[in-house]
Amino acid sequence: MYIAQAFNVLHDWWRYLVGLIIVIIGVVIGQIPFTIAVFYKAFQNGEKLQDLDESKMLSLLEPNLNLFLMLLSFAVGLVAVLFVAKFLHNQSIKHLTTSRPKIDWNRFWFVFIFWGALSSGLVLLDYMLSPEDYVLNFKLVPFLILFIIAVILVPLQTSFEEYLFRGYLMQGIGVLVKNKWVPLIITSLIFGSLHIANPEVEKLGYGIMVYYIGTGLFLGIMTLMDEGLELALGFHAANNLFTALLVTADWTAFQTHSVFKDLSDPTSAGFIDVFMPVFVVFPIILFILSKKYGWTNWKDKLFGRVEAPPVDDYKILEDTGSQE
Template identity: 25%
Template sequence: MLKTLLSFDYTAHERFVAPAREKSEVWRLVLGLCLVVAIVWIGGPLIWELLSYGLSEEDYLALANDFTTLVLPQSVLLLLYSFGLVWLAVATVTLTMHKRRPETLLGSPTIAWMQAKFVFVALLLLMLALLVLPPYQSDPPLIRGLEFGHWLALLTPALIALFIQTSAEEVLFRGYMQQQLAARFNSPQVWMLIPSALFGLAHYAPGSYGGNAWLVVIWAGVFGLIAADLTARSGTLGPAIALHFVTNISALLLIAPQGEMSGLALYQYPFSAADEAELRAMLPFDFAIMLVCWLAARLALRR
């Protein structure tokens, strides 16, 4: 088992990359990414236009006013569901620019689903153990977020929204980008590092994280490398989506920092993401948990 954990067996990655090889020119990837950005940029205002017709003026203004802080459940849900635009954009680009079916971004759907189930169960058990077993505790203690009944009522739409968000990010970074780069370049230093670096930079938010903004970028970049590694080992996006999904359940639905993006959390830390000292103290623990989750996912996959 130790030998397996120390290995870098990426033979399954070839099956994952194969559909991208026919049209793997770099210009197609660059233009495709520009089109993805354009579709999302155009689609965002259209969502707000539809909401202006579907909501009362009071509800629309409350949603619009909160969208910069995201402390209301409906604001967080809207943000997460809006990642459906990323799915639409990547699928459109895959069809038009690369002349292949969007489901090829996942690898074999049957195998992806099976692997995702294995990893999801393993990580869920790990997270539950971390929540209920000593020495896990919060000092100072956690504070209550949503009331349990309200949280439970929102749980199903929140889980659907989280699945859309996490799978959309994985399809873009570990699906589209990783596949197209690996089809053109054999080196993992290209097809792992470039999407992971871009994924990290996408999390650069000095307005939210203050002086820790680059530490959060590094955290997200390492997460991207772990997700890329799981994708290369398994030959599908299933494990990476499961890892991302469970991670965001923990960070957005169970315990979140106060303030921005806390609207769906059952509990909250007694500090916000802008509290630089508290966040900096928590990040090493988050790094350790991320590595343990990677190992747990690999054990579940036997890879």
């Protein structure tokens, strides 16, 4: 059991609180280079700091530099999560990733390729159906630089979010409340709420929050049903990586030297933006994965109790970190 195995490590409530604080500090430290660069550029342009909103900050820097500095904070955050797991909880990366004997990379690559191909196909289909909404944005040298940055740093960004929300916090909250639905709901709400400052929210309205929270639920359900993070890691990495490479817009968080630029001017989050992915596409993907990996007993895996195994079945880790 993915959540229940957290009983096998140091799982006092205060450790998760301290760990979360350390992770937040790590992310803030990682944001310092981006903040310095933006403030310096604003100073050069004669901009007033109080006038810098999220969209303005993202547009000040050259897109590749902006993406690199923005993703750097997530890379530092990932290091912080793994550091906390190792030294505060005596928990290995494998243990934080999966309940299987070893990390199943086949699962990661299956969903990565599956969703990468499908999402790219949907973008190309929309381009063919509505070519007036796009302009070819491809420039070889900037795109190659983007490709290198994205391939290295985007998976670190998405892995940070998965290890923090569907991993560290899912396990931590689960062993505290001793059920599965509470950590699923809480982590999904927090995950979605942290996107509220994205420029997409300003452009599309708060209705887009249904998509962000729904995506958190989708990834959480995937993790609980599959008893591990491999599928969530693969899906999230593919979603952000292929998006960064294929299409950008002036009102998105990822403003890149992508292949296409979206010129459409959406004013509110509608069916295609929100309800289609959350209520149609995501359930279909869960159904496909359930058939491939033989998921059963949905009620217990999503709403069941999280119980500590008998003392004889695992080693109790004392606060000192020693095993008895």
